[in-house]
Amino acid sequence: MAVERLLPSEEAYDLLALTRDICAERLAPRAAADEAAERFPRDVFTLLGQSGLLSLPFAEEYGGGDQPYEVYLQMLEEIAGAWMSIGVGVSVHSLSSYAVSTHGTAQQRKDLLPDMLGGSQLGAYCLSEPQAGSDVSGIRTKAVRDGDAYLVNGVKAWISHGGHADFYLLFARTSDDAKRGLSTFHVPADLAGLSFGPPEKKMGLTASSTTQVIFEDVRVPADRLLGAEGDGMRVALSALDSGRLGIAACAVGLGQAALDVAVRYAGERQQFGQPIGEFQGLQFLLADMAAAVESARATYLHAARLRDAGRAFSRAASIAKLVATDAAMKVTTDAVQVLGGYGYTREFPVERYMREAKVTQIFEGTNQIQRMVIARDLLRRVTAEA
Amino acid sequence: MNIVVCVKYVPDATGDRRFNDADHTVDRVGVDGLLSELDEYAVEEALKIVEASDGSEGEVTVLTVGPEQAADAIRKSLQMGAHKGVHVLDDAIHGSDAAATSLLLAEAIKKVGAESAWDLVICGMASTDGSMSVVPAMLAERLGVAQVTFGSEISVTGDMVSIRRDGDTATETVEASTPLVLSVTDQSNEPRYPSFKGIMAAKKKPVETWSLADLGVPAEQVGLAAAWTKVDASAARPPREAGTIVTDEGDGAARLVEFLAGQKFI
Ligand SMILES: Cc1cc2nc3c(=O)[nH]c(=O)nc-3n(C[C@H](O)[C@H](O)[C@H](O)COP(=O)(O)OP(=O)(O)OC[C@H]3O[C@@H](n4cnc5c(N)ncnc54)[C@H](O)[C@@H]3O)c2cc1C
Ligand SMILES: Cc1cc2nc3c(=O)[nH]c(=O)nc-3n(C[C@H](O)[C@H](O)[C@H](O)COP(=O)(O)OP(=O)(O)OC[C@H]3O[C@@H](n4cnc5c(N)ncnc54)[C@H](O)[C@@H]3O)c2cc1C
Numbered sequence: 245m246a247v248e249r250l251l252p253s254e255e256a257y258d259l260l261a262l263t264r265d266i267c268a269e270r271l272a273p274r275a276a277a278d279e280a281a282e283r284f285p286r287d288v289f290t291l292l293g294q295s296g297l298l299s300l301p302f303a304e305e306y307g308g309g310d311q312p313y314e315v316y317l318q319m320l321e322e323i324a325g326a327w328m329s330i331g332v333g334v335s336v337h338s339l340s341s342y343a344v345s346t347h348g349t350a351q352q353r354k355d356l357l358p359d360m361l362g363g364s365q366l367g368a369y370c371l372s373e374p375q376a377g378s379d380v381s382g383i384r385t386k387a388v389r390d391g392d393a394y395l396v397n398g399v400k401a402w403i404s405h406g407g408h409a410d411f412y413l414l415f416a417r418t419s420d421d422a423k424r425g426l427s428t429f430h431v432p433a434d435l436a437g438l439s440f441g442p443p444e445k446k447m448g449l450t451a452s453s454t455t456q457v458i459f460e461d462v463r464v465p466a467d468r469l470l471g472a473e474g475d476g477m478r479v480a481l482s483a484l485d486s487g488r489l490g491i492a493a494c495a496v497g498l499g500q501a502a503l504d505v506a507v508r509y510a511g512e513r514q515q516f517g518q519p520i521g522e523f524q525g526l527q528f529l530l531a532d533m534a535a536a537v538e539s540a541r542a543t544y545l546h547a548a549r550l551r552d553a554g555r556a557f558s559r560a561a562s563i564a565k566l567v568a569t570d571a572a573m574k575v576t577t578d579a580v581q582v583l584g585g586y587g588y589t590r591e592f593p594v595e596r597y598m599r600e601a602k603v604t605q606i607f608e609g610t611n612q613i614q615r616m617v618i619a620r621d622l623l624r625r626v627t628a629e630a
Numbered sequence: 631m632n633i634v635v636c637v638k639y640v641p642d643a644t645g646d647r648r649f650n651d652a653d654h655t656v657d658r659v660g661v662d663g664l665l666s667e668l669d670e671y672a673v674e675e676a677l678k679i680v681e682a683s684d685g686s687e688g689e690v691t692v693l694t695v696g697p698e699q700a701a702d703a704i705r706k707s708l709q710m711g712a713h714k715g716v717h718v719l720d721d722a723i724h725g726s727d728a729a730a731t732s733l734l735l736a737e738a739i740k741k742v743g744a745e746s747a748w749d750l751v752i753c754g755m756a757s758t759d760g761s762m763s764v765v766p767a768m769l770a771e772r773l774g775v776a777q778v779t780f781g782s783e784i785s786v787t788g789d790m791v792s793i794r795r796d797g798d799t800a801t802e803t804v805e806a807s808t809p810l811v812l813s814v815t816d817q818s819n820e821p822r823y824p825s826f827k828g829i830m831a832a833k834k835k836p837v838e839t840w841s842l843a844d845l846g847v848p849a850e851q852v853g854l855a856a857a858w859t860k861v862d863a864s865a866a867r868p869p870r871e872a873g874t875i876v877t878d879e880g881d882g883a884a885r886l887v888e889f890l891a892g893q894k895f896i
Contacts (some may be wrong), residue, residue, distance in 0.1 A: 254833075258824075258829045259829060265823065295825045296829075
């Protein structure tokens, strides 16, 4: 069922209509097959780029769409509802482009952004390491200045689009300073010394590759440093606030997709001489699923509108990520319940949705970390007021 | 090369399509509609021809006859890349048959031509609602130009147009010179999606709305009252009955044959 949306402009309605068309005709029909075959759909990113859908939240002068975040996120929600791996991929790609857009020099933006936003340069975001997950201060990958380049050595872990991306947005240590030890680099995929681990064998998002990215004496030209040396933590954290909203929107799309399948099935499946949707026990399940999806949508939209208004939105983004991904987990699990034994098989998409939902509670800051961010923000305010 | 593309706004085939109880015309008011999918091929073909002609002097004008919401069909075409739009809109048009529709289209095309001459009129192979496939031929007759219908591959050299037509038993290639009315099939190309840039650009493209008076067509010649044929009754098709499920217990093949024979399929 098409979601009813309140959008800020006529062009936003047209954009969402375009997104729905592309989703229905080009994404949804092949999602299940590509997920089963673990095939990375690079061509889909090209199509989205050509249609301008990778450019929405960026400035017009670099090929962006100058659209508010509330529009970008609702587009992302539609994409994730049709194919979660693509939704997550668009979010990761946007995150990687975002750092160039906010911290690059005018020259870097002019050189790099148009191809990123047009879909010919696909991005990956290299923050996590095997020993540094929730705690990014544990990052060990080193970048040492050597003439006109930085010599990079280390291993990044869990990198979405690993082996398929055209550029890697890298966070590496340039000093041991606790606060200003990290720096950010734009690393083209074809530099010598860059290699990839085998794809992780994952529970879900199987069409999206996740690999280690291994740096062995990779010479990254010094003009690929984004922002100043030592700005890395700031770049990473500001990108993460926006990235969390992206994952929240994807989770809502996934939950909506599961709800839609469940509602349709409940109207068709007969037991005890009537559609199972006639049983109050099942109606309450469906109603709770809808309430979870719609309140999660309202939550991420509120955070997005704060961001669009130029207000602080970090806590709202963490709340949205927490609420939306927990909702997605619950709703997809319940969708399997509504479909009974059929839901547990690969004949129907809901078991896949359930597997895909799980990771949303883990990446882009686990939901424990989100609670930490929320509580810290609450308590900081109390201390500030005291 | 200047091209006029006729596009129809039709009820969304994936939605619930209904007839109006009062006069048995298609209910176009309370339902979601869109640019007829088959007309997207006509728009795409026109864009390709204009883009391929060097100098790119040519313009694509999209033309629709339809109610208020039919403006959506024009907007979608402009978003795909057409240059300007014409919407023939008048309450008296409701219920028009194919003859009246083709009259309105022809008069509008003449008016477009009075401003700048056109070389080609491109239509879809059929609308996805009425699907009579007659409007292009009627249009050519009214405009007094040649027609080639159901083109599956089109190439243009100067003022010569070469059109491949795929029939059931043979494929023929026809040549015609402009001015010409052409209809194209869903094999002719792969319609592009609008892009974000196209969506933004479309907002600034000119769309003119013409009434019957603007076209000089008397109201008596169009609408339900003027239609040559009239629908007396219409009824929704009964819902499909649940199918028969054959569970294979070793005799599956035999039971399938029995079923097909029973339905006189074999
Ligand atoms: C499919 C997938 C794709 C990914 N893509 C990317 C990517 O593109 N780029 C990238 O950089 N990373 C990516 N990641 C990594 C992801 O961000 C990390 O997995 C995540 O940050 C958690 O780190 P970890 O796995 O090391 O878990 P850990 O940090 O070891 O956490 C283990 C458990 O401890 C809990 N925990 C940790 N610290 C605390 C605390 N202070 N209080 C309470 N509980 C705590 C966590 O919540 C979790 O439950 C991806 C991961 C996956 C699975
Ligand atoms: C319920 C119902 C009742 C009808 N009642 C009558 C009736 O009583 N008498 C009668 O004669 N006809 C009747 N019609 C036919 C109806 O009016 C036709 O749909 C219409 O006139 C155009 O014919 P078509 O849709 O079959 O177009 P087609 O000939 O299939 O269309 C071919 C192409 O012509 C162009 N085209 C067609 N229509 C338009 C348009 N409006 N604007 C721009 N381009 C267009 C498009 O390029 C299209 O792809 C009825 C139809 C229905 C569904």
